Amino acid sequence: MSHKDKLFSDVFVHRENLVTRIEARTKISFTVVALVINLLSPTIYTPIAIALFCLATLIAVGIPPKLLGLRLAMPLVMAGVVLITQIFFYGTTTLFILPVLGFNLVGYEEGLARGLLIMYRVIGGVSLILFLSMSTPMNKLLMAATWFQAPKIFVELALLVYRYIFVLLEEIVTVKDAQRIRLGYHNWRQSMRSLGVLGGSLILRTYDRAERVFEAMIARGYSGTVTVSYSEHFGRKDFITAVCLSAILVILYLIGQWRA
Amino acid sequence: MTYKRKRYSETLKKSIHWIKNHVALALALVLGLFILYPTPVYAMHIAEGILPANWAAIWYGIAAVFITIGVIVIRRRTKENKRLMPLFGLAGAAIFLISVFPIPVPISGTSSHPVGTPLAAILVGPFVSTVLGALALLIQALFLAHGGLTTWGANIISMAVAGSFVGFSAFLLLRRLNAPIAVAGFTAGILGDWATYAVTSFELASALHGSGSLWGMFGAIAIAFAPTQLPLGIMEGIFTAAVVVVVYQRRPELLTHVIPLTTKPMVSTVKEGN
Numbered sequence: 001m002s003h004k005d006k007l008f009s010d011v012f013v014h015r016e017n018l019v020t021r022i023e024a025r026t027k028i029s030f031t032v033v034a035l036v037i038n039l040l041s042p043t044i045y046t047p048i049a050i051a052l053f054c055l056a057t058l059i060a061v062g063i064p065p066k067l068l069g070l071r072l073a074m075p076l077v078m079a080g081v082v083l084i085t086q087i088f089f090y091g092t093t094t095l096f097i098l099p100v101l102g103f104n105l106v107g108y109e110e111g112l113a114r115g116l117l118i119m120y121r122v123i124g125g126v127s128l129i130l131f132l133s134m135s136t137p138m139n140k141l142l143m144a145a146t147w148f149q150a151p152k153i154f155v156e157l158a159l160l161v162y163r164y165i166f167v168l169l170e171e172i173v174t175v176k177d178a179q180r181i182r183l184g185y186h187n188w189r190q191s192m193r194s195l196g197v198l199g200g201s202l203i204l205r206t207y208d209r210a211e212r213v214f215e216a217m218i219a220r221g222y223s224g225t226v227t228v229s230y231s232e233h234f235g236r237k238d239f240i241t242a243v244c245l246s247a248i249l250v251i252l253y254l255i256g257q258w259r260a
Numbered sequence: 261m262t263y264k265r266k267r268y269s270e271t272l273k274k275s276i277h278w279i280k281n282h283v284a285l286a287l288a289l290v291l292g293l294f295i296l297y298p299t300p301v302y303a304m305h306i307a308e309g310i311l312p313a314n315w316a317a318i319w320y321g322i323a324a325v326f327i328t329i330g331v332i333v334i335r336r337r338t339k340e341n342k343r344l345m346p347l348f349g350l351a352g353a354a355i356f357l358i359s360v361f362p363i364p365v366p367i368s369g370t371s372s373h374p375v376g377t378p379l380a381a382i383l384v385g386p387f388v389s390t391v392l393g394a395l396a397l398l399i400q401a402l403f404l405a406h407g408g409l410t411t412w413g414a415n416i417i418s419m420a421v422a423g424s425f426v427g428f429s430a431f432l433l434l435r436r437l438n439a440p441i442a443v444a445g446f447t448a449g450i451l452g453d454w455a456t457y458a459v460t461s462f463e464l465a466s467a468l469h470g471s472g473s474l475w476g477m478f479g480a481i482a483i484a485f486a487p488t489q490l491p492l493g494i495m496e497g498i499f500t501a502a503v504v505v506v507v508y509q510r511r512p513e514l515l516t517h518v519i520p521l522t523t524k525p526m527v528s529t530v531k532e533g534n
Contacts, residue, residue: 075307160349196502
């Protein structure tokens with residue numbers, strides 16, 4: 001299985017390990033609070049500590065570092081653009097002057113500092129999200145969201161969306177393969193046409209399948225709402241884990257205050 | 261005379277200064293492009309951690325209004341017709357998948373990804389597609405690290421809200437003006453995509469301009485993403501048009517709320533087998 005395939009699969013969340021065993025509500029609370037700490041940190045040390053903690057834990061439980069790098073790469077592209085705009089637009093203290101084609105590009109010290117802070121926040125934040133999403137199945141996350149009083153209809157819809165992403169993905173692959181062997185993508189013009197047909201047939205299949213799914217749901221006693229409720233037990237072990245994670249949060253917060 | 265000359269030279273100096281500043285701006289962005297160039301660009305999701313806390317909160321607040329209305333609309337419509345719930349779920353999955361479709365962009369030589377919300381708005385209405393777009397963004401943020409949780413609000417506004425409403429209004433307006441379906445779909449796609457791009461640039465600029473000028477920063481960010489986003493908008497337009505035409509040809513009854521069945525369908529109304 002290539003890394004590209006792994007992007008869409010959720011094999012890692014179904015493994016049994018230290019992180020997947022942590023109860024979903026605890027993990028959600030930890031991630032949300034840590035995200036806020038990450039965003040409010042005045043120095044780069046907190047984001048670095050967060051990233052190290054999350055990535056080290058994930059690597060320790062067997063997530064391939066290459067996959068983590070792949071996931072981090074995309075947000076870093078945008079962070080890179082932000083870094084560059086910050087260097088040249090923000091601040092007053094000249095850090096360096098870059099002569100380009102007879103003009104001088106002035107880079108500012110404050111801009112560099114701010115740009116780097118944003119970049120590290122991106123790394124920290126993305127690592128946290130990976131920590132949550134690579135260790136918790138989506139349905140558990142959504143069920144736990146109902147415990148946090150998320151609107152039920154929203155959760156219900158999210159569960160359906162999540163389920164059918166995989167089903168429709170398979171259909172797309174089938175249609176696309178059929179198009180490809182009929183030279184549907186041999187040039188740009190043909191590719192656009194094929195993509196249009198692919199998108200159109202995806203929509204039509206969506207409607208047809210929705211009809212069948214509805215019938216199946218009715219046959220199983222669907223009355224307009226799916227009963228979603230979170231009923232996981234919160235035991236002593238979960239309590240201890242929650243205390244440990246809170247301690248980690250406090251440490252992460254203090255690291256940010258340390259040299260501020 | 262000398263006074264006039266002095267004024268001229270001052271103006272000249274000022275303009276040179278202005279040009280210098282702005283050339284510097286453009287060059288700064290060229291550097292940005294070097295970073296952007298070789299990777300496929302996902303339709304401008306604001307990554308986790310880029311927006312400061314106060315801006316993230318503001319966008320969350322605005323997004324909450326749209327999501328609340330959307331949820332109310334969905335609740336009302338599904339109460340009237342229970343069949344719609346699985347349909348919305350499947351449509352949400354379709355939006356998610358369409359927004360990760362790699363579309364070849366001829367100019368930059370890479371592949372890019374459409375927003376998908378203009379198309380969704382045409383099919384299910386702008387409020388519902390806002391909620392579905394928000395769900396797609398949430399799953400993308402968790403699953404693929406495109407976008408983020410604290411920037412979810414901002415991404416909802418730029419992709420789900422701006423994409424849906426601009427795309428839907430453009431489609432509806434052009435259909436009222438009796439434009440062909442393909443033209444209306446193309447315009448909806450292109451304007452919806454560019455609206456997303458403009459709003460995202462504004463969101464980034466407003467949060468990051470600091471003491472500098474907001475519009476200067478907006479211009480800088482807009483230029484930095486222009487080489488991929490402008491052609492991508494056109495691709496999205498072509499794609500949206502193609503899909504709407506295919507759907508209309510095969511199942512025109514699905515589009516009755518935006519295209520009244522006054523004309524004969526172009527091919528046939530026979531339902532396709534699966």
